[in-house]
Amino acid sequence: MTEPKIDIRQLTREELFDSITLSEFAFQFELSPEAKEERIRQADPNQYWGYWIDGKLASKLTILDFQTWIGGREYKMGGIAGVATWPEYRRQGMVGKLLRHALRTMRENGQTISMLAPFSFPFYRRYGWESFTEYxxxxxxxxxxxxxxxxxxxxxxxxxxxxxxxxxxxxxxxxxxxxxxxxxxxxxxxxxxxxxxxxxxxxxxxxxxxxxxxxxxxxxxxxxxxxxxxxxxxxxxxxxxxxxxxxxxxxxxxxxxxxxxxxxxxxxxxxxxxxxxPYFMARIVDVAAFAAQYPFLPGAADVFTLRVRDEHADWNDGAFQLRIGADGQAGIRRLGGDEAEALTGAGYELQLSIQTLSALLVGSAEAQWLHAIGRIAGSAEAVQALAARMPRQTAYLADFF
Structure with missing residues (x-):
């Protein structure tokens, strides 16, 4: 039996019709021929990614190019939308592969954070997104x-x-x-x-x-x-x-x-x-780049070792040294294996998943509470030191995509 040819790639403008047809089926709406043509005319094919099997579109998603504010600073954000799979191809791991590909793509695009409106919170939590806002x-x-x-x-x-x-x-x-x-x-x-x-x-x-x-x-x-x-x-x-x-x-x-x-x-x-x-979910795409831009509060200079677990983005999975200056400016670097081992138990050290780190830095959950429920491992002193440097702003999104 011949193995099917599998490809993950961007759509061409001519293939956007197939993407819209899949969206109509999956999200149960219908566009007129004129509306389809208008949507194709306005679309940027570079934002559409498909999972192809033997030349047929089986699954797809869109990476929208947005900017968002975190602590008053602008961040490039990748909005995940239009995630859909034809029924005959479902439960074969295609969306997971598309999401992991999307994380690499967003990182290359400098989109250090991603947001999406989930059809299922548990499903997207498996890939590192976390609930970040409600209204x-x-x-x-x-x-x-x-x-x-x-x-x-x-x-x-x-x-x-x-x-x-x-x-x-x-x-x-x-x-x-x-x-x-x-x-x-x-x-x-x-x-x-x-x-x-x-x-x-x-x-x-x-x-x-x-x-x-x-x-x-x-x-x-x-x-x-x-x-x-x-x-x-x-x-x-x-x-x-x-x-x-x-x-x-x-x-x-x-x-x-x-x-x-x-x-x-x-x-x-x-x-x-x-x-x-409960509304949207968020995920840090690139821990180092996101934290380097983060608006920490002024205070006594602090150094933290963050041990982050991220199964789907290997550039995030590991130990990072986070230095927060007295002016709130942050410097962060990933530690090599020997360095990470040598720093074990020294100074402020916290262990957490990418979901928890995302919730913490976008302001949807406080450090002390995450520590109390076991989502952050480390000393109460380390948690308190980090919490003291975190700006407090409500997480909110008024839009939908």
């Missing part, structure tokens, strides 16, 4: 908003859906979280305004500075918030006053918010429908 989903009856919020000293104005109107406010807001996407004009137009119909309103303070906005649609008595962004409490209050003033048109407001949002505390009656939704 709060609200459904608020109109009467719970009446008379609660002050209008502020500025004005709320409905504005055209243009990137230059809301983009600067979004960027200032996004930098305060770990994991938000950097959006260019094309992203705003094609991924925000085009698929999400509605209206935008901006709050400008008394000095005329834009300090927040709401992008929304009112339909069938529901005020659907696509995005609510505010840079200070005055802007938040004014925008919620604006939302509440639609009371004659709506019965409830629906929106999602960061997991640490305090809206329930602000309302006289916080008994409305609230749901915590």
């Amino acid at each position: 709060r989903k609200y459904e608020i009856e109109t009467d719970k908003l009446a008379g609660v919020f002050a209008p502020g000293e500025g004005t709320v104005e409905r504005v055209p859906l243009e990137p230059e109107t809301v983009g600067p406010v979004y960027e200032a807001y996004a930098k305060t979280f770990n994991g938000m996407l950097k959006r260019d004009d094309t992203y705003w137009r094609e991924r925000m305004f085009k698929p999400k119909k509605g209206t935008a309103a901006v709050y400008r303070n008394a000095a005329g500075h834009s300090r927040g906005y709401v992008f929304y649609q009112v339909r069938d008595k529901v005020f659907k918030v696509h995005e609510l962004v505010w840079l200070d409490e005055e802007a938040r209050s004014a925008l919620w006053k604006f939302i509440a003033d639609h009371d004659s048109m709506m019965e409830r407001v629906e929106l999602q918010a960061p997991k640490d949002d305090r809206l329930p505390f602000l309302l006289p009656n916080p008994r409305f429908k609230q749901e915590t939704v």
